[in-house]
Amino acid sequence: xRGIGEYKARKGLIxxxxxxxxxxxxxxxxxxxxxxLMYPEEALWSIEEKLSNTEINELETKVRKIFHELHVxxxxxxxxxxxxxxxxxxxxxxxxxxx
Amino acid sequence: xxxxxxxxVFRCVGAGLVDNTLRIWRNKNAVVIGYFQDAREExxxxxxxxxxxxxxxRFTGGGAVYHDLGNVNYALSVKMSENIAKDYLNIYGKYLRxxxxxxxxxxxxxxxxxxxxxxxxxxxxxxxxxxxxxGAEFIHGSIxxxxxxxxxxxxxxxxPTKLADKKVSDVKYRVVTLESLLARKISxxxxxxxxxxxxxxxxxxxxxxxxxxxxxxxxxxxLWEDRYKTIEWNFERKPLTAYKELxxxxxxxxxxx
Numbered sequence: 470x471r472g473i474g475e476y477k478a479r480k481g482l483i484x485x486x487x488x489x490x491x492x493x494x495x496x497x498x499x500x501x502x503x504x505x506l507m508y509p510e511e512a513l514w515s516i517e518e519k520l521s522n523t524e525i526n527e528l529e530t531k532v533r534k535i536f537h538e539l540h541v542x543x544x545x546x547x548x549x550x551x552x553x554x555x556x557x558x559x560x561x562x563x564x565x566x567x568x
Numbered sequence: 569x570x571x572x573x574x575x576x577v578f579r580c581v582g583a584g585l586v587d588n589t590l591r592i593w594r595n596k597n598a599v600v601i602g603y604f605q606d607a608r609e610e611x612x613x614x615x616x617x618x619x620x621x622x623x624x625x626r627f628t629g630g631g632a633v634y635h636d637l638g639n640v641n642y643a644l645s646v647k648m649s650e651n652i653a654k655d656y657l658n659i660y661g662k663y664l665r666x667x668x669x670x671x672x673x674x675x676x677x678x679x680x681x682x683x684x685x686x687x688x689x690x691x692x693x694x695x696x697x698x699x700x701x702x703g704a705e706f707i708h709g710s711i712x713x714x715x716x717x718x719x720x721x722x723x724x725x726x727x728p729t730k731l732a733d734k735k736v737s738d739v740k741y742r743v744v745t746l747e748s749l750l751a752r753k754i755s756x757x758x759x760x761x762x763x764x765x766x767x768x769x770x771x772x773x774x775x776x777x778x779x780x781x782x783x784x785x786x787x788x789x790x791l792w793e794d795r796y797k798t799i800e801w802n803f804e805r806k807p808l809t810a811y812k813e814l815x816x817x818x819x820x821x822x823x824x825x
Binding site: 475476477479480481482484501502503504505506507508509510511513514542544545 | 602603604605606609610627628629630631632654656657660682683684697699700701727729730805807808809
């Protein structure tokens with residue numbers, strides 16, 4: 470199941486694409502694109518990699534932990550904004566929406 | 569090649585091979601997407617191809633911009649002192665005043681909105697992005713002097729989510745050209761001089777014009793051949809860290825590992 474979710478932060482649009490397993494309980498793959506500002510820039514790909522094979526009910530805790538561990542600085546957006554984009558993506562995946 | 573050279577300057581400044589540099593340049597016809605963007609999501613690719621608009625991805629975050637000869641780009645690279653922490657939150661506030669001073673010299677009353685947008689009369693005339701690394705701080709921006717906004721709106725997609733937030737129906741109405749705001753023709757030379765004066769004042773520096781160094785040209789060639797001209801970089805969102813061989817080649821020139 471695949472879903473794409475967007476969230477407009479104060480600065481930048483965050484677009485998350487998730488691929489869920491058949492049961493819809495685990496995120497197999499994550500892709501994050503958009504015009505946000507994140508530093509260090511390479512953190513984005515580490516975030517995507519670390520979030521693959523994540524149980525949905527553990528997502529929020531894991532996202533906060535990863536952003537903290539990677540010392541991510543967001544300019545004009547927050548971790549909450551990214552989580553909102555994730556929630557939208559998961560909701561769309563569960564609805565069976567395709568983009 | 570313009571973006572390859574822009575990054576080459578940044579790297580050579582950081583390596584201490586050249587002085588702090590302000591580069592001012594134009595692209596003939598291109599869309600430049602941000603580092604985290606996917607070209608298919610941001611650009612009407614078929615329209616871009618029909619109109620002969622190149623699509624290139626840059627190494628800084630932020631959004632897609634359309635470049636034509638009516639758009640003037642500036643890129644400032646400043647060597648960082650060693651042992652100074654990277655201050656991502658303040659880099660825009662630190663350097664954008666140079667662009668504001670330049671626009672004031674052209675007769676505008678600019679201000680910053682939302683961290684890094686340069687606004688005149690409530691309309692955006694310049695977008696900017698920045699990065700810190702390789703021993704230098706880097707900020708670049710593009711000023712819509714007399715850009716063709718119709719082509720801009722045809723090639724750059726805007727998400728409905730973004731439009732709903734801004735309550736505007738079309739990208740060409742959110743941005744505006746400096747010429748239309750100031751109701752007069754503005755030459756490239758005038759903008760160039762204003763930018764040089766603005767950033768010189770900001771940095772309290774005495775500017776001098778210079779030709780590219782041998783190292784800058786060599787690094788630019790590597791960046792162009794191995795990254796900027798490739799589909800993987802421009803269309804497949806490959807990260808910088810995936811280019812290990814390229815980094816080794818550049819390190820041999822800059823001696824910075």
